[in-house]
Amino acid sequence: MRAANGDAVVRVENLHKYFGTNEVLKGINLEVDPGEVVVIFGRSGSGKSTLLRCINFLEDPTDGVIEVAGIRLEGGHRTRGKREEIRRLRTHAGMVFQQFNLFPHMTALQNVMEGPVIVKGFKADTVRPMAREILAKVGLADKADAYPIHLSGGQQQRVAIARALAMEPDVMLFDEPTSALDPELIGEVLNVMRSLATELHMTMMVVTHEMGFAREVASRMCFFHEGVILEEGTPTEIFEHTRFPETQKFLDAVL
Amino acid sequence: METGTQLQGAGETRLPAYSAEVPRGSTFQLIAAWLLLAEGGIGLVFLPIIVFSTKTNVAPGKISGFAAGCVLCLGAGVLLYSRWSWSWWVALGVAVGSAAYLVSSRGLTAESEGYVAAGFAAIEIVFLVLGRRAAGRPEAMALASANIPFRVKVAVVWLAIFFMLAVALVLFQLDTAWIKENALYIARGVKFTVYLAVFAIILAVILALFGALGRLSKNPVAYGLTGFYTSFFRGTPLIVQLFLIYLALPQIGQSFGRLSLVNILTFTPFQAGVIGLGLNYGAYMTEIFRAGIQSVGHGQAEAADALGMSYAQRMRRIVLPQATRVIIPPTGNEFIAMMKDTALVSFLGSEVGRAELFRRAQLAASVDVTERLEALLIAAGMYWGLTAIFTFFQRKLERRMGRGYERGAATQRTPHLLQAGPGGSGFGSGAAETEVPESQAQPGVAPPEPPR
Numbered sequence: 001m002r003a004a005n006g007d008a009v010v011r012v013e014n015l016h017k018y019f020g021t022n023e024v025l026k027g028i029n030l031e032v033d034p035g036e037v038v039v040i041f042g043r044s045g046s047g048k049s050t051l052l053r054c055i056n057f058l059e060d061p062t063d064g065v066i067e068v069a070g071i072r073l074e075g076g077h078r079t080r081g082k083r084e085e086i087r088r089l090r091t092h093a094g095m096v097f098q099q100f101n102l103f104p105h106m107t108a109l110q111n112v113m114e115g116p117v118i119v120k121g122f123k124a125d126t127v128r129p130m131a132r133e134i135l136a137k138v139g140l141a142d143k144a145d146a147y148p149i150h151l152s153g154g155q156q157q158r159v160a161i162a163r164a165l166a167m168e169p170d171v172m173l174f175d176e177p178t179s180a181l182d183p184e185l186i187g188e189v190l191n192v193m194r195s196l197a198t199e200l201h202m203t204m205m206v207v208t209h210e211m212g213f214a215r216e217v218a219s220r221m222c223f224f225h226e227g228v229i230l231e232e233g234t235p236t237e238i239f240e241h242t243r244f245p246e247t248q249k250f251l252d253a254v255l
Numbered sequence: 256m257e258t259g260t261q262l263q264g265a266g267e268t269r270l271p272a273y274s275a276e277v278p279r280g281s282t283f284q285l286i287a288a289w290l291l292l293a294e295g296g297i298g299l300v301f302l303p304i305i306v307f308s309t310k311t312n313v314a315p316g317k318i319s320g321f322a323a324g325c326v327l328c329l330g331a332g333v334l335l336y337s338r339w340s341w342s343w344w345v346a347l348g349v350a351v352g353s354a355a356y357l358v359s360s361r362g363l364t365a366e367s368e369g370y371v372a373a374g375f376a377a378i379e380i381v382f383l384v385l386g387r388r389a390a391g392r393p394e395a396m397a398l399a400s401a402n403i404p405f406r407v408k409v410a411v412v413w414l415a416i417f418f419m420l421a422v423a424l425v426l427f428q429l430d431t432a433w434i435k436e437n438a439l440y441i442a443r444g445v446k447f448t449v450y451l452a453v454f455a456i457i458l459a460v461i462l463a464l465f466g467a468l469g470r471l472s473k474n475p476v477a478y479g480l481t482g483f484y485t486s487f488f489r490g491t492p493l494i495v496q497l498f499l500i501y502l503a504l505p506q507i508g509q510s511f512g513r514l515s516l517v518n519i520l521t522f523t524p525f526q527a528g529v530i531g532l533g534l535n536y537g538a539y540m541t542e543i544f545r546a547g548i549q550s551v552g553h554g555q556a557e558a559a560d561a562l563g564m565s566y567a568q569r570m571r572r573i574v575l576p577q578a579t580r581v582i583i584p585p586t587g588n589e590f591i592a593m594m595k596d597t598a599l600v601s602f603l604g605s606e607v608g609r610a611e612l613f614r615r616a617q618l619a620a621s622v623d624v625t626e627r628l629e630a631l632l633i634a635a636g637m638y639w640g641l642t643a644i645f646t647f648f649q650r651k652l653e654r655r656m657g658r659g660y661e662r663g664a665a666t667q668r669t670p671h672l673l674q675a676g677p678g679g680s681g682f683g684s685g686a687a688e689t690e691v692p693e694s695q696a697q698p699g700v701a702p703p704e705p706p707r
Contacts, residue, residue, distance in 0.1 A: 058557055090563040101558035105576050115562040118572055167562060 008067075009034050009171045009203045010055060010093075015064035015075070017050055024050050026227035028064070032171065035201040039214040039235075042224030043250060048207045051224075052173045055205070056093045057086045068093050069170040091119060094164030098176040100156045102148040108135060108159045109144040115167045127166075134162045138192050154185030158192050165196075172196065174206040186210070193217070209254050215239060223247045328353055328379070340391030343383065350379045433626050434633065437619045441633050444612035445641065451528050451597040451611055456590045458533025459540050466541030467548055468570070481541065488538035494599050496535055501527035501603045525609050528600035536593050540586060547582035548574055580656045587649030591642050598638070612637055 010032040017025040024047045032038050040048045053059040054075075055066055061075030069092035073085055103111050112131040116122045135144050138158040148156050157177055164172060174193065178186040190213050196202040197217050208214065214221055214235060221238045223231040223246075231238065231247045242248045331346035354377060462484075469481030488496065501522060508517035522530065551574050559569040601614035610618060616634035620627045 056561055058560060087563045087565060090561060093561075095558075095561035097554060097558065097561075099554050101552075101554035103555065103558070103573055103577075105580075114572065118568050119563045163562075 007034065008032060009036075009069060010205065011065075011067040011072075012051070012055065013065040013067075015051070015054060015066070016062045017047070017054055017059060018062045024227055025054070025061075028229060030222070030229065032203060032205060034170075034203050036219045037197045037204045037206065037217050039218040039221045040205065040207045040224060041209060041211075041214065041221065041250070041254075042230075046224040047227045048224045049175050052095075052175050052205060052207055055173060056090050056095055058095070087119075091115075091167055092170045094167055094169035094172045096157070096160050096164055096172065096174045096177050098179050100148075100153070100160045100180070102156055102160055102163070104148050107145050107147055108140060108151065108162075111148070111159055112162045112166045115163065119167070131162075131166055134165050135159070137165075137195075138162045139188070152185060153181045154188045157181065157189045161189075161192055161196075171203040171205065174204065174208065176207050176209075178208065178210060211239075211251070211255055223250070336393050338391055338393060342391060343387060347380065347383050350383060354380070429632075430626055430629055433623065434629050437626075437630065438633055441612065441615045441619055441630065442637060444610055444615040444634075445637055447525070447609050447611040448594065448597050448613075448638075448641070451525065451532065451600060452590060452594040454529040455532035455536065455593060455597075456586075458529060459536035459589070459593075460586065462533065462537025463540035463544045466537060467544035470541060470545050471548060485538045485541050488535050493531065493535045493596060494602065497527060497531040497599060497603060500531045500534075523609070524600060524603035527603055528597065528611075532593055532596060532600075536589055540589055543585045543589070544578070544582055547578035550581045551577045583656050584649065584653045587645070587652065591645050591649065594641055594645065595638055 008031040010030070012028050012030040015025050015028040016023065028047075028051060030038075030051075040051065042048050050059060054061045055068065057066070057073070060078060063075045065075070066073050066089075068089050071085060071089040071092065073082065073089060078086070102108075103114065106114065109128070109131055112134055113124060113127045116127045116130075117124050132141065132144060135141055138161055140155060140158055140162070143151060143155060143159075148159070151159065161172075161177075177193070178189050181189065190210060193204070193206070194213070194217055197204060206214075206218075216235075218235050221233060221235055222229045223238070223244070225231075225244075225246050231242070231244050233241075238247070239251070242251065327349050331342070331349040334342040335346055466481045466485060469477040470485070472478050472481075501524060504520040504522070505517055508520040555573055555577065556569060559573040564572070597611055598613035600611060601617060612634050616630040620630035
């Protein structure tokens with residue numbers, strides 16, 4: 001499964017993405033090693049969400065190469081064979097959305113079980129205990145039989161994290177996971193994400209504006225500006241020794 | 256009492272003081288007064304018109320005399336809504352006077368009609384006595400009126416209409432013996448009407464599902480094929496399609512000169528009906544299904560994709576279950592509409608064993624040519640009953656579909672997935688409530704909101 005060169009979980013090479021004539025990503029190169037937490041930040045429209053969505057092919061990269069868990073795919077048009085490869089790649093990359101996107105016609109437990117049962121073809125009876133365990137891990141053991149509509153935003157997002165975790169991904173992609181939440185609910189979601197990083201040593205790519213979380217948890221931070229990674233470094237480097245005025249301006253605005 | 260309330264000044268204190276003016280038992284009184292008006296209008300104006308339009312032996316002078324009485328009654332009824340308490344005495348006088356006039360031989364030639372009309376006058380007198388205290392106090396009546404549930408008022412209107420219809424039918428002198436004899440024969444057609452509709456709706460749902468998936472597809476073949484299908488079957492009359500399937504298809508088979516093909520393309524009227532109705536309604540329901548699928552938020556498909564689901568898994572597990580909630584109510588409406596369109600199948604000719612409702616009504620009437628009215632009334636009544644029953648079940652089903660989605664008291668915010676349903680919830684529940692034609696409502700079952 002692993003690619004011959006190196007053992008990075010995610011590898012992005014010269015990634016370009018156009019929406020029509022608008023170039024959103026202008027040649028991104030990025031490698032994420034196992035256990036790393038990469039925080040991606042930057043102004044809205046700078047391409048950070050698009051990068052995440054290109055990594056699991058929710059958007060088709062216009063050009064470049066994406067590699068997740070050794071599955072290496074080129075950008076450009078989809079072919080029948082590539083579609084299968086994309087599906088296989090996606091099972092290795094768990095995605096958490098800004099708007100949760102839980103399945104409203106299923107209980108929390110059913111949401112978590114859906115992937116392993118339907119996509120991986122496991123028996124429901126074998127998945128159920130594992131799903132309950134994961135729900136307990138995100139602190140929602142008692143909400144297993146609740147429908148999403150009866151859960152708060154923070155609880156819904158934690159179920160969404162559990163749903164992604166249940167696929168046992170090699171990397172978790174977080175696309176602004178707390179942006180749609182009321183301020184008092186943000187903490188519970190960040191706590192779950194923090195324990196993912198510290199306890200499970202999960203490889204994570206997080207698009208977020210929560211700079212406190214980034215400072216504490218991130219092993220690396222990438223500042224996106226107009227479709228390129230303008231500045232990259234450890235939290236200390238980014239916060240204490242900011243190199244670019246654009247980064248400083250953005251940090252001043254959000255801190 | 257007017258000055259009393261005005262002196263109290265502030266708006267908040269005025270309302271309780273005002274409602275204290277509602278006379279005891281006024282709810283009943285108001286129904287009485289209100290009925291008087293409705294009945295005065297419906298009964299005393301329309302009924303005589305019906306009666307006299309069917310009779311040729313009534314002298315013109317008597318018609319005008321009777322019509323004048325009707326107008327008087329109506330006027331007296333309206334007057335009850337004025338502030339003059341003496342209006343009650345006027346109304347009573349008019350009611351008693353007209354009753355006397357009608358019962359006397361001068362009123363009408365046929366005795367039975369005189370008694371029917373006099374019966375109305377008698378009912379009016381009873382209501383007048385009951386509503387005695389409400390006369391001359393329109394504001395008290397208005398207040399009391401607010402206390403009568405809307406559905407009670409609607410139920411009263413329905414009852415009044417049915418009463419009128421019953422009286423009218425008696426006056427038409429329906430052949431009850433013939434009805435008793437033939438009702439069962441016609442009623443047996445209900446079975447085949449329902450069969451037709453059920454088989455056809457199953458076909459239509461399958462076609463609509465594939466039609467909608469095709470219309471949403473990026474594949475030009477699928478999109479073009481379904482586009483042609485919906486365009487043709489929505490662009491031509493259903494009756495033409497039925498004849499095409501029943502009469503034209505065998506001809507196509509013949510033109511190929513193969514007997515086997517002719518046999519395959521030759522259908523019984525029942526089969527042709529199922530195919531025609533299914534194809535036609537499937538084309539219309541394609542739009543319903545398409546809208547239902549589109550009402551499921553884009554995020555749902557993305558979440559399914561992100562888990563690694565295939566197109567089929569995503570549709571089957573995530574999108575269609577959610578779309579069903581939106582699709583079911585309008586599909587129920589289509590089914591009910593289809594049940595009525597099954598009558599068109601009767602034009603495909605006789606297949607005596609499997610004749611549906613309308614065909615049987617026509618057959619029965621063609622044997623006894625003078626009994627057309629009775630036969631058609633039986634058929635109409637049965638169609639109506641069928642639609643009423645299925646409307647009832649459709650509402651129940653609709654309520655069931657909402658389970659797990661409705662916001663409980665404990666929930667704080669509507670997440671994006673449920674807001675995705677402006678298409679969703681609005682299309683589903685809203686349309687179903689308002690689109691049910693008046694004729695499909697049942698007596699006593701009022702619409703949930705007063706249409707004001």
